[in-house]
Amino acid sequence: MALVTTTLAGVVFGLALAAPPGPMNAIIAEESVVRGWTAGFRAGLGAMVADVLFFALALAGVVAVIDRYPVVRPILYLAGGLLMLYFAVGALSEASDAASFTDGHRQESTGFRKTFALSLTNPYQIGFWLTVGVGLLESGTLDVLASLPAVGETLSGVLIVQTGSATLLVGFFAGIALWIVTFPAALVSAGRRVDAFAPAAAALSAVVLFGFGLFFLAMGTARML
Numbered sequence: 001m002a003l004v005t006t007t008l009a010g011v012v013f014g015l016a017l018a019a020p021p022g023p024m025n026a027i028i029a030e031e032s033v034v035r036g037w038t039a040g041f042r043a044g045l046g047a048m049v050a051d052v053l054f055f056a057l058a059l060a061g062v063v064a065v066i067d068r069y070p071v072v073r074p075i076l077y078l079a080g081g082l083l084m085l086y087f088a089v090g091a092l093s094e095a096s097d098a099a100s101f102t103d104g105h106r107q108e109s110t111g112f113r114k115t116f117a118l119s120l121t122n123p124y125q126i127g128f129w130l131t132v133g134v135g136l137l138e139s140g141t142l143d144v145l146a147s148l149p150a151v152g153e154t155l156s157g158v159l160i161v162q163t164g165s166a167t168l169l170v171g172f173f174a175g176i177a178l179w180i181v182t183f184p185a186a187l188v189s190a191g192r193r194v195d196a197f198a199p200a201a202a203a204l205s206a207v208v209l210f211g212f213g214l215f216f217l218a219m220g221t222a223r224m225l
Contacts, residue, residue, distance in 0.1 A: 003167055005161065006161050006162065006165055006167045006168050006171065007166065007167045007170060007171040007174075008057075008171060009161040009166040009171060010161075010167065010169065010170065010171020010172040010174065010175060011171045011172070011174050011175035011176065011178065013168075013171070013172050013175060014171065014172040014173060014174060014175020014176040014177075014178070014179070015175040015176075015178065015179055016175075017128070017172075017176065018044075018047075018173075018176045018179035018180070019177065019179055019183075021208070022044075022120075022208070022212065023084055023087075023118055023208060023209050023212045024044075024047045024115050024118065024119070025183070026091075026204070026205040026208035026209055026212075027043050027110070027111055027114050027115050027118075027209070028040050028043045028044050028047075028115070028180070028183060028187075029183075029187055029204070029205055030043075030091055030111075030205035031043040031109055031111035031184075032183070032184035032187040032188050032200050033187050033188065033190075033202070034039075034202055036188060037108050037184045037185055037188045038189070039101065039109035039111055039184075040111070040180075040183070040184025040187065040188065041110045041180055041181060042111050043109070043111025043112060043114065043115050043180075043184075044107060044115070044179065044180025044181075044183065044184065045112060045115075045180060046112035046113065046114065046115035046116035046117075046120050047115040047118075047180075048117070048173070048177065048180060049112075049116060050115070050116050050119030050120055050125070050171070051119070051125070051129075051176065052173070053120075054119075054125065054126065054129040054133065055129065055133065055169075056131045057129070057166035058130075058133050058134050058137060059137060063081065063207075066126060066130065070156055071181065073123050073223060074219075074221075074223035074224045075220070076121050076122070076123045076219045076220075077216045077217070077219045077220030078174060078216070078217060078220035078221070078224075079121040079210075079217075080118060080121035080122050080123065080213075080216045080220075081213045081214070081215070081216030081219075081220060082217070083117055083118055083213075084118065084123060084209045084210070084212050084213030084215070084216060085209070085210060085213035085214070085217075086207050087114055087118075088205075088206045088207075088209035088210040088211050088213060089206075091202050091203070091205045091206035091209060092202075092203070092206040094209060123216075135163055135172060136161060136163050136164075136168065136169060137163070137164060137169075137215050138164050138173065139162070139164035140162070140163045140164065140200070141160050141161065141162060141163060143156055143157060143160050173180075182197065
């Protein structure tokens with residue numbers, strides 16, 4: 001029973017990390033609605049592969065090196081911000097190109113490369129693996145629901161599990177995998193029922209990426225000063 005509880009807790013935690021709105025989910029949404037489930041899944045897979053890479057680096061103790069050099073984080077903010085603005089321009093181009101949504105000659109999906117590159121320069125994702133991620137590897141306890149956005153403080157103490165367990169890590173990555181499978185599927189299903197959903201999704205993706213891009217640039221600039 002404890003094994004099942006720990007695995008399910010890991011799934012909940014993985015979903016809590018993957019589901020909140022942000023630049024990764026904006027790209028997944030754009031790819032899913034514009035190019036189909038496979039493209040959306042591949043975009044999600046790019047972010048997940050980056051998490052696996054960070055997990056391996058955390059396991060080897062390499063990720064902690066970033067925390068020793070304060071100049072690294074502002075550079076990551078600036079690089080991530082510029083990438084998001086670049087991808088926002090691409091999303092706007094797709095939103096304005098009606099043919100890309102209606103004919104059978106859509107451009108090749110680059111979602112995997114986009115999310116993977118953004119993940120590698122995302123200070124929040126790196127920060128997660130420097131703190132909570134490292135905690136997953138060490139023996140101790142984890143307050144799973146406390147990490148949920150908005151309601152975490154209210155649910156603090158409801159679900160506490162032992163860390164340093166392989167089953168917790170398996171559940172964690174299973175939760176991320178579940179999200180990148182079901183989120184694109186839901187978007188594709190909705191897109192089939194709404195004719196204008198594809199260009200709207202691309203436009204919304206551009207807005208989200210543009211907003212996060214400006215935020216990251218502002219954060220990076222502030223930390224450099």
